[in-house]
Amino acid sequence: MAEERTNYFDRLVDLDALEAFLTAHLGSTDVFEVDRHSGGHSNETLFVTWGDQDLVIRRPPPGETADTAHDVIREYTVLEALQDTEVPVPTTVVATEDHDIIGSDFYVMEQLDGIVIRDSEPEQFGTPSDRTQMGTEMIDTLGAIHNVDYEAVGLEEFGHPDGFTQRQVDRWEQQYEWALEVTADAREIPEIHELTEWLQANVPSDHPHTLVHGDYKLDNVMFGSDAPPEIAAVLDWEMSTIGDPFTDLGWLLSYWPDEDDDTTKVGTAGDAEYLLRDGYHARSELVERYEQATGYTFENDRFYRALAYYKLGGIGEMFFRRHLEGNADNDHYPIMEERVPELARQALRIIDGAN
Incomplete structure (x- = not known):
């Protein structure tokens, strides 16, 4: 070894x-x-x-x-x-x-020193006020990203914002088609086809053009080591581009459970039950602060949150195909047989206004 x-x-x-x-x-x-x-x-x-x-x-x-x-x-x-x-x-x-x-x-x-939060709450950030500050930092920093004058900093050629959101739906539909060539023999996911049709029919016709991180969530930022929580750096910019900022917000919200949700599972396998503790923002509070920070109105909430789950499911289904083909040695991948249908059902509940 x-x-x-x-x-x-x-x-x-x-x-x-x-x-x-x-x-x-x-x-x-x-x-x-x-x-x-x-x-x-x-x-x-x-x-x-x-x-x-x-x-x-x-x-x-x-x-x-x-x-x-x-x-x-x-x-x-x-x-x-x-x-x-x-x-x-x-x-x-x-x-x-x-x-x-x-x-x-x-x-x-x-190199920076600090804390990356993954599956649990850091002990030093365990008070209600610290929890509130953590959410505030996450939203204010996302707002700072979306408020960047990307032309002024030399990123005017960094992406193609026109048609960005439609391309997102098209791309992930293609990813599902690739994965389902193999995974459909193991089990069907009719919810994916229903979800794809709804997303294609409801792509917003207009959106702001901003710098987009592409994978903005708690474990892609680093907090300083001491309370109160303060973001020291935003990490992992591989998927960044110029596009639709609401895709970033929808993605962050998909990793942030509310008390009325059917599950506290987030992403392809993690659990974020700790985000329900006293002090953490509700999703609606995160959205309200985001709107104040950017001046944007988060319209089409159901679309962007459902799109986030659709993308997560697409990632999981590609994992599952690689598992079935013997092209991966990862205990996480077989779980996708059940997790991807769960993600699709969560997305459909969002569309129906249940979550």
């Missing part, structure tokens, strides 16, 4: 070439260490100690990658553009598309 990890690590980084690259950009040092962050998602994260500097390198996984989710230069571009805005992001250092260094595009940024 150790040998496998070493071989994989060697595919991620050529230490001698990386040291030469960093020396050229940062100056020489007697201390150079590299560790892989095992909790990474679509892209690989490496922690680098360079003298008294703690750095992070982001690169795609080794092998062929065609998905825009692996475009780390795109991620660097938006981080660089946001350096002097009200959006908290890590400080960028350098990026390169020279594959002769570590075999792929990569970029370097400064």
